Amino acid sequence: QVQLVQSGAEVRNPGASVKVSCKASGYTFTSYHMHWVRQAPGQGLEWVGVVNPSTGRTSYAQKFQGRVTMTRDTSTSTVYMELSSLTFDDTAVYYCARDVDGFDPWGQGTLVTVSS
Amino acid sequence: SYELTQPPSVSVSPGQTARITCSADALPKNYAYWYQQKPGQAPILVIYKDSERPSGIPERFSGSSSGTTVTLTISGVQAEDEADYYCQSADSSATSAYVIFGGGTKLTVL
Numbered sequence: 047q048v049q050l051v052q053s054g055a056e057v058r059n060p061g062a063s064v065k066v067s068c069k070a071s072g073y074t075f076t077s078y079h080m081h082w083v084r085q086a087p088g089q090g091l092e093w094v095g096v097v098n099p100s101t102g103r104t105s106y107a108q109k110f111q112g113r114v115t116m117t118r119d120t121s122t123s124t125v126y127m128e129l130s131s132l133t134f135d136d137t138a139v140y141y142c143a144r145d146v147d148g149f150d151p152w153g154q155g156t157l158v159t160v161s162s
Numbered sequence: 163s164y165e166l167t168q169p170p171s172v173s174v175s176p177g178q179t180a181r182i183t184c185s186a187d188a189l190p191k192n193y194a195y196w197y198q199q200k201p202g203q204a205p206i207l208v209i210y211k212d213s214e215r216p217s218g219i220p221e222r223f224s225g226s227s228s229g230t231t232v233t234l235t236i237s238g239v240q241a242e243d244e245a246d247y248y249c250q251s252a253d254s255s256a257t258s259a260y261v262i263f264g265g266g267t268k269l270t271v272l
């Protein structure tokens with residue numbers, strides 16, 4: 047079955063960077079774009095950006111331009127999202143989600159906590 | 163860019179019909195998608211392309227579109243349908259993509 051498995055929870059200091067992984071299985075990795083969406087505690091969903099696993103091409107939400115980098119490793123069917131210059135407002139659960147004309151499925155989420 | 167507006171909350175009794183709206187503030191409206199999220203869980207897709215239902219989603223979930231407003235309808239609401247619901251739309255060009263979510267609606271089953 048199609049599955050997205052994300053890396054574990056992370057704690058970072060303000061100003062640091064974090065890199066979250068999302069390993070795909072059960073389908074052809076390069077056939078579908080992968081999005082990243084985050085959700086701050088008690089808040090709604092916020093789109094971060096998308097990566098094309100076939101070409102590596104990316105598109106980021108304007109809010110995160112210059113601070114986010116999405117990459118992929120086709121040999122391991124894994125996509126990565128790195129967010130730099132972290133602030134307390136970046137504390138959130140970060141999800142990867144496959145784009146099949148709608149986001150389906152979603153990874154289990156990775157909690158990133160920014161704390162001093 | 164544009165925004166998607168949802169009511170913060172909707173309450174219904176079991177067996178009744180719940181309707182959750184999502185309004186876009188600008189044209190053109192692109193396809194809309196709906197997600198259900200229960201506490202502590204990742205969202206799941208319940209409606210795609212305004213009105214299509216993924217396999218495995220109960221028939222009581224349906225979607226419709228009129229102008230720049232889309233509606234998620236849950237007929238015969240069950241206690242297990244209590245969750246947050248988010249609408250989502252997207253736009254893209256040759257050089258960029260843009261995805262937006264509504265603010266979410268908390269469905270309470272009384």
